[in-house]
Amino acid sequence: MTADSARRSLVRLTVVPGWVVFAVITAAFAAGLTVPLRYQFVPLVASVLVFGLPHGAVDHLAPTRVQGQPPTGRSLAAVGVLYAVVGGCYALAWFLAPVASFAVFILITWLHWGQGEVHSLVGVLGVDHLTTPAQRALTALARGTLPMLVPLVAFPEQYRLVTETLVGLFTTPTLGWAEGAFTPDGRLVVGVVVAGLLAGSLALGYVRAQRRRDWLVDAGEVGLLVAYFALVPPVLAVGLYFTCWHALRHVGRLLAIDPTARERLADREYGQALGRFARDAAPLTAVSLVFLGVFYWLVPVAPGSISEWVGLYLVLIAALTLPHVVVVAWLDHQQLVWTSRPALLAERQWE
Numbered sequence: 453m454t455a456d457s458a459r460r461s462l463v464r465l466t467v468v469p470g471w472v473v474f475a476v477i478t479a480a481f482a483a484g485l486t487v488p489l490r491y492q493f494v495p496l497v498a499s500v501l502v503f504g505l506p507h508g509a510v511d512h513l514a515p516t517r518v519q520g521q522p523p524t525g526r527s528l529a530a531v532g533v534l535y536a537v538v539g540g541c542y543a544l545a546w547f548l549a550p551v552a553s554f555a556v557f558i559l560i561t562w563l564h565w566g567q568g569e570v571h572s573l574v575g576v577l578g579v580d581h582l583t584t585p586a587q588r589a590l591t592a593l594a595r596g597t598l599p600m601l602v603p604l605v606a607f608p609e610q611y612r613l614v615t616e617t618l619v620g621l622f623t624t625p626t627l628g629w630a631e632g633a634f635t636p637d638g639r640l641v642v643g644v645v646v647a648g649l650l651a652g653s654l655a656l657g658y659v660r661a662q663r664r665r666d667w668l669v670d671a672g673e674v675g676l677l678v679a680y681f682a683l684v685p686p687v688l689a690v691g692l693y694f695t696c697w698h699a700l701r702h703v704g705r706l707l708a709i710d711p712t713a714r715e716r717l718a719d720r721e722y723g724q725a726l727g728r729f730a731r732d733a734a735p736l737t738a739v740s741l742v743f744l745g746v747f748y749w750l751v752p753v754a755p756g757s758i759s760e761w762v763g764l765y766l767v768l769i770a771a772l773t774l775p776h777v778v779v780v781a782w783l784d785h786q787q788l789v790w791t792s793r794p795a796l797l798a799e800r801q802w803e
């Protein structure tokens with residue numbers, strides 16, 4: 453009973469807002485709205501404090517919390533070492549090979565955001581049509597293309613601008629081998645890959661769906677996201693997806709494994725539930741900002757403009773995301789997101 457009201461609260465608090473915001477913004481851009489580039493950066497700048505950066509700042513508590521345990525010295529040290537080694541090596545790689553590191557950033561984000569989509573479909577929306585691990589992997593791969601590849605097909609100039617800004621913090625912004633992705637042929641190939649993965653994922657889901665409604669939720673979200681990323685310029689679109697979709701859903705997932713927050717959720721005391729998250733995330737969000745300052749001193753070309761500052765922030769996000777993916781994979785493993793038994797997942801998730 454409490455479990456199901458908590459789940460419904462999570463849908464209301466972390467899923468529905470994304471649907472509404474994206475539907476409104478997509479309609480506005482379809483109707484011809486334009487937004488100057490300066491203002492398009494607003495959600496990315498806000499993500500420093502609002503959901504975005506903080507959504508990973510509970511990674512030190514989550515691995516034990518998902519098992520119903522408080523953190524131990526060992527668990528905290530394990531996450532610390534993970535961040536220092538994996539994040540540190542990848543941060544170093546940006547200095548040595550910025551173009552390749554950017555390509556890896558797109559790849560990691562593709563997989564990580566796809567991974568988050570599968571969790572919210574199976575664990576929060578409770579759909580029944582993603583029955584096998586392989587099918588879930590296909591759905592993750594397909595959905596991850598929406599924020600990472602549709603913008604490349606639809607808005608190559610802005611995509612290129614951001615790519616050059618990030619690379620330009622480390623070296624002269626020539627893209628070398630990555631140039632091909634921005635040509636009409638390159639974008640055609642990317643478009644065919646995106647369409648193939650999405651069609652494959654939805655077709656397989658359609659065949660396996662017991663409840664038509666579940667498949668419609670999946671297809672409806674995909675349709676909304678395709679239209680959204682095809683119409684809204686990427687700096688704005690990706691910024692809003694990060695804060696109002698991916699991070700918000702992940703925050704919901706964290707609330708669900710915090711027993712007190714889950715009770716607050718079940719009672720629809722959303723402010724109190726979110727307050728607990730803010731308290732848990734504050735210290736390491738602050739530490740991350742110190743690292744932003746360290747990066748400022750380390751990069752060869754110091755940022756000056758707003759776009760360069762956002763570029764620097766994105767490099768920080770890149771370095772933090774690689775270890776974050778490992779923590780989220782651990783959560784997935786503990787919550788049986790990738791097993792072939794969705795019923796068990798539901799039990800485990802809300803026991």
Ligand SMILES: CC1=C(/C=C/C(C)=C/C=C/C(C)=C/C=O)C(C)(C)CCC1
Nearest residue numbers: 561600603610611614686687690769773
């Ligand atoms: C801003 C932006 C881009 C990249 C954003 C990325 C890659 C963000 C990654 C965020 C992560 C990994 C958050 C953690 O969950 C693109 C696609 C180049 C297009 C232009 C705008």
Ligand SMILES: [Fe+2]
Nearest residue numbers: 507564702776
């Ligand atoms: Fe994340």
